[in-house]
Amino acid sequence: MTIDLKSYQKNYFLDRAAVKDAVLAGKIRSLKRGGGLVRTIARRSIKKSRRVALSEMSPRSQAIFKNKQKKYRALKRKGKAGPYGPPKRPYKKAEPGEPPRSPSGFLKRFLFFGYDVPNEEVIIGPIRSKTGTVRHLEHGGRATLPNSRGRRVPMTFKGNPFMKPALKTAAPNLPDQFKNSIR
Numbered sequence: 001m002t003i004d005l006k007s008y009q010k011n012y013f014l015d016r017a018a019v020k021d022a023v024l025a026g027k028i029r030s031l032k033r034g035g036g037l038v039r040t041i042a043r044r045s046i047k048k049s050r051r052v053a054l055s056e057m058s059p060r061s062q063a064i065f066k067n068k069q070k071k072y073r074a075l076k077r078k079g080k081a082g083p084y085g086p087p088k089r090p091y092k093k094a095e096p097g098e099p100p101r102s103p104s105g106f107l108k109r110f111l112f113f114g115y116d117v118p119n120e121e122v123i124i125g126p127i128r129s130k131t132g133t134v135r136h137l138e139h140g141g142r143a144t145l146p147n148s149r150g151r152r153v154p155m156t157f158k159g160n161p162f163m164k165p166a167l168k169t170a171a172p173n174l175p176d177q178f179k180n181s182i183r
Helices: 005-012 016-045 059-078 133-139 163-173
Strands: 111-116 121-126 141-146 152-157
Touching: 016 111, 016 121, 016 163, 121 163, 133 141, 133 152
Parallel strands: none
Antiparallel strands: 111 121, 141 152
């Protein structure tokens, strides 16, 4: 009696399709966990911006702000102040090189990650804006954007990276996401 050992090993000891499926499922699960980790670190790095104190303002900005306050008080005495309330100090801007600040939390809420099936990779980052400002936030540059009156004005962004530092912070923990991933 002879036993064909090659076919016996192939058919009875190892279910190749099941192993490939398990490896792929583990890889997808681990990549998604890693993407979620990087996104969470990036979200936590973006702080809510605070108002600038008068002492931190430039003399020109102080003069403009005090002039607005003066006009508001005069209108308030006449009863024509309007529904907007007194003028507010501007928000503090992030220094170049530190993560951006988000007064409304918009940037934090619109950071996403997703698994790209054809390339088998995870894409992490903010949604694309119509104006392209998110790209300029990360890398710096110039863009023409509408101001509060609707006129298009050139603006300069100094670059406040938040995705690359998040990836660098998460990098030591990313291999741990793949431990025991195959079930």
